[in-house]
Amino acid sequence: MEETSESKGWDWAKGITPVVTVLGISVGAWQFTSQMSHESKMEFARSMYSKKLQAYEEVGRAVGDLLVVPHDEQLWIGPEDTVAFDSCLERFRTCYWGVLPLVEDSVVETAMIQFKDMARFYRRGENDYHDLAREGMALMNACNLSLQQHWNKSGKDE
Amino acid sequence: MFRIPFLFLGIGISFFVSAQQEALGTLTGGGGQWSVIGNSAAGATCTAGDASYTFQAKEVLVKQCVGGAWKSSTETLSSWMANGKSGIAFGGAKYEVKSLPAGAPACKGSATCVRLTTVPDGKTDATRSIYLTQ
Structure with missing residues (x-):
């Protein structure tokens, strides 16, 4: 047994x-x-952050180019600046259509639309340089906030 | 202890109220009747684009040309403020209000000239501007 x-x-x-x-x-x-899978997700988030950063740098350059066109930051656009301003506005519009689909951030998108409108208004003599500069700052702040949020989100996921 | 935060809160609220009052005050002043620059706001017959807006404290009377005839509607008027900007809202759209210099080409020589620009709604990238004169 x-x-x-x-x-x-x-x-x-x-x-x-x-x-x-x-x-x-x-x-x-x-x-x-x-x-x-986690590593590949993190890698994707990092590459998206890098792409966003590059895109926002491009936006920043386009905004800066537009803001330095008016000589001595004069309040209203002068006839001597219109050709250069139009050329920079064209570059900003290229950046707008190139960057927008990539970043998919509604706040940045709104700020870009408002800056684009303000550049047109300034060009037509409806708004002064201060308004244009204010919209430019608002756009760059929106880009900065978008990057911070992206970074914080990636950090939380990690 | 709470005096300073309350002071800042008070200043913030007063700025908010004053910005809103400014936009509304501009539009409701002088009878509150505005017409689209370059278009007619009177006459029995009308053409596309003709419109007039009569702003009152709480509502807007909108008169638009539809199919060659005037069509009136009353919209509720409210004010808004977000991200350091303010304006008015009616007819399902939010507008920023800006008094323009008479020399602006869009004013076509009108001494009293106001631009209403829609705020991007997230659905379309296009914004709309209405140029009004009294």
Whole structure:
């Protein structure tokens, strides 16, 4: 009788070992896969951040170019500045259509639309330089905030 | 202890109220009746684009030309403020109000000239400007 119970115990151990092994391998594989997935998500977030940064730098250059066209930051646009201003506005519009679909940030999008409008109003003599500069600052602040939010979101995910 | 925060809160509220009052005051002043620059606001017949707006404290009477005939509607007028900007809202759109210098080409020589520009709504990149004179 004792021999039978011993052999039964031995069988039990023999049966559970492969189960534990398979379970261990499965857990290891699952951990590895989830780690890889997390890494690839983080890599994507980092590359998106880098792209956003590049796009906003481009926006910043276009805004800066527009704001330095008026000589001595004169209140109203002068006839000698209109050609250069139009050229810079054209560049900003190119940047607007190139950057907008990439960044997908509604606050930045709104600020870009408002700056674009303000540049037109300034060009037509409806708004003065201060209004244009204010919209430019608002746009750059929106870009800055967007980057901060992106960074904080990535940090939380990590 | 709370005096300084309350002081700043008070200043903030007064700026908010004053900015809103300025926009509304501009539009409701002088009878409050405005017409679109370059278009007619009177006469039995009208053409596309003709419109007039009569601003009162709480509502706007909008008269627009639809299919060669005048069509009137009354919209509720409210004010808004966000991200350091303020303006008025009626007819489902938010507008920024700006008094323009008479020399601005869009004013076409009108001494009293106001521009209403819609605020981007997130659905379209296009904004709309209405140039009004009294």
